[in-house]
Amino acid sequence: MKVEIIILLGIFLSFNLATKELQLLQVLTRHGDRTPIFPLPSKTVSWYCKLTDETYPTTSSMNQNTTKLNRIHKRIYIEDRELLAGNCSAGQLTSIGAQQHYQMGLQFRQTYIKNMKFLPDQFDSNLIWIRSTDIPRTRDSVQNNFRGLYPPQTSLSYDEVFPLYTVDFDFDWIYANSVLCPRIGFLAQNLFRSSEWINHMTQIQTLTEELMEIFNVSESEISYIWINDDLTCRKAHNISFPDGVTTEIAEQVHDEAQWELAAIYAYQEVANLSIGLLVRDMIQAMEASINKTSELKYLFYSAHDSSVAPFLQAYNVYDGIIIAYAGHIVLELYYDEDVQKYYVQMIYNGNPLQIPGCDSTYCDFDFFQSVSYQIIPQNYEALCHSTSNEDFLDDFFWNLN
Ligand SMILES: *[C@@H]1O[C@H](CO)[C@@H](O)[C@H](O)[C@H]1NC(C)=O
Ligand SMILES: *[C@@H]1O[C@H](CO)[C@@H](O)[C@H](O)[C@H]1NC(C)=O
Numbered sequence: 001m002k003v004e005i006i007i008l009l010g011i012f013l014s015f016n017l018a019t020k021e022l023q024l025l026q027v028l029t030r031h032g033d034r035t036p037i038f039p040l041p042s043k044t045v046s047w048y049c050k051l052t053d054e055t056y057p058t059t060s061s062m063n064q065n066t067t068k069l070n071r072i073h074k075r076i077y078i079e080d081r082e083l084l085a086g087n088c089s090a091g092q093l094t095s096i097g098a099q100q101h102y103q104m105g106l107q108f109r110q111t112y113i114k115n116m117k118f119l120p121d122q123f124d125s126n127l128i129w130i131r132s133t134d135i136p137r138t139r140d141s142v143q144n145n146f147r148g149l150y151p152p153q154t155s156l157s158y159d160e161v162f163p164l165y166t167v168d169f170d171f172d173w174i175y176a177n178s179v180l181c182p183r184i185g186f187l188a189q190n191l192f193r194s195s196e197w198i199n200h201m202t203q204i205q206t207l208t209e210e211l212m213e214i215f216n217v218s219e220s221e222i223s224y225i226w227i228n229d230d231l232t233c234r235k236a237h238n239i240s241f242p243d244g245v246t247t248e249i250a251e252q253v254h255d256e257a258q259w260e261l262a263a264i265y266a267y268q269e270v271a272n273l274s275i276g277l278l279v280r281d282m283i284q285a286m287e288a289s290i291n292k293t294s295e296l297k298y299l300f301y302s303a304h305d306s307s308v309a310p311f312l313q314a315y316n317v318y319d320g321i322i323i324a325y326a327g328h329i330v331l332e333l334y335y336d337e338d339v340q341k342y343y344v345q346m347i348y349n350g351n352p353l354q355i356p357g358c359d360s361t362y363c364d365f366d367f368f369q370s371v372s373y374q375i376i377p378q379n380y381e382a383l384c385h386s387t388s389n390e391d392f393l394d395d396f397f398w399n400l401n
């Protein structure tokens with residue numbers, strides 16, 4: 001009894017939400033629903049997109065007038081000239097995906113503007129920083145997310161300009177980029193050659209052979225991750241599966257793709273190399289907020305499943321489930337005036353997570369910071385170009401659940 005009371009007291013002392021004040025908000029998200037990226041061999045299905053984007057060139061300075069064309073151009077994919085039959089590009093954000101991000105933006109508006117009064121009523125580029133990979137679906141996800149957070153002021157006017165920071169895709173470190181960091185690919189190749197992987201493949205050989213027959217392809221052309229991707233897209237759009245693919249096969253393909261993805265990110269070095277520099281960006285944003293060298297309140301990163309999964313894995317909180325469209329991690333930095341301490345709360349798809357080693361879902365900033373610094377690779381460049389595999393598979397087989 002006594003012990004329990006002491007524990008309770010401890011929780012109270014270190015955790016009193018009433019005196020905690022939100023100081024910095026960061027969000028890392030996957031884009032919304034999209035068309036397939038590597039469609040299944042037969043072009044029997046056509047994809048039609050109602051949603052597209054419209055652009056105009058603009059000057060570099062955000063505050064200056066743009067070239068003021070008063071006109072924009074709408075992108076229209078010519079029918080049946082793309083990888084996918086129809087008028088969508090591969091991996092294009094769909095209307096469903098736009099809606100998913102819009103809903104998220106609306107929910108953030110309710111939480112952080114209306115309820116907590118943390119973010120300002122109007123967009124302010126001194127306080128809000130938006131980052132995206134330079135891919136149409138992630139940029140379009142940003143626009144729809146912020147359409148919910150800050151509904152446009154006027155209709156049919158392009159006077160509101162929100163900066164959106166990006167980097168050439170091959171140079172970007174906010175997703176598992178094996179061009180920038182070839183070691184990610186090297187480690188994955190090692191994994192595919194490992195006896196654990198090969199044994200696993202033997203276990204699913206029957207399924208592999210079934211798929212080879214259904215798609216009339218050789219074994220080397222079977223990729224569970226990409227077959228599952230196409231089937232997932234079809235499911236979301238009520239498009240029937242290819243002949244021969246039953247619901248049961250689709251489920252088996254899904255489970256296998258999930259196992260493979262989780263196995264890749266469960267490889268701790270892959271996870272750290274994939275997301276370590278984004279972790280550095282995010283922890284530095286917190287430090288700058290704490291030491292008052294930055295007045296930013298909200299940083300939004302629009303990225304991919306290969307961003308969210310390694311991020312969760314790096315902090316040891318990944319459940320191995322494929323990251324859903326618009327799946328997102330919220331990192332809240334709080335200051336507790338009473339005890340003069342900072343706390344970080346990580347929330348995944350609305351559920352607060354307790355990082356191993358933290359007392360509660362509100363993690364002591366000092367501890368969170370030290371875990372984060374372990375994730376950030378030292379000598380990133382040299383390591384990324386290294387082909388040493390002395391630690392090969394040392395930390396691969398965590399519990400895949
Ligand atoms: C693509 O085709 C569909 C069906 O014909 C049409 O409704 C849609 O407007 C087209 N998309 C664009 C961007 O023109
Ligand atoms: C932008 O252009 C409009 C008219 O074209 C002008 O009224 C306005 O002052 C300009 N704004 C800036 C910041 O230069």
Ligand SMILES: *[C@@H]1O[C@H](CO)[C@@H](O)[C@H](O)[C@H]1NC(C)=O
Nearest residue numbers: 042212213214215216217218
């Ligand atoms: C299967 O593919 C081979 C060559 O790739 C082709 O010759 C054969 O006609 C295909 N079979 C069917 C049933 O489409």
Ligand SMILES: *[C@@H]1O[C@H](CO)[C@@H](O)[C@H](O)[C@H]1NC(C)=O
Nearest residue numbers: 094096234235236237238239
């Ligand atoms: C697919 O079908 C379900 C159930 O009939 C429906 O709720 C959903 O809106 C449909 N989705 C699309 C993209 O048409």
Ligand SMILES: *[C@@H]1O[C@H](CO)[C@@H](O)[C@H](O)[C@H]1NC(C)=O
Nearest residue numbers: 283284285287288289291293
């Ligand atoms: C504040 O934090 C930033 C980000 O980590 C760092 O670069 C900067 O040196 C710090 N400034 C001071 C005064 O501590």
Ligand SMILES: *[C@@H]1O[C@H](CO)[C@@H](O)[C@H](O)[C@H]1NC(C)=O
Nearest residue numbers: 268269272314315316374375
């Ligand atoms: C990866 O990050 C974790 C922190 O979660 C750390 O414990 C581990 O040493 C790092 N591993 C590698 C191989 O970088």
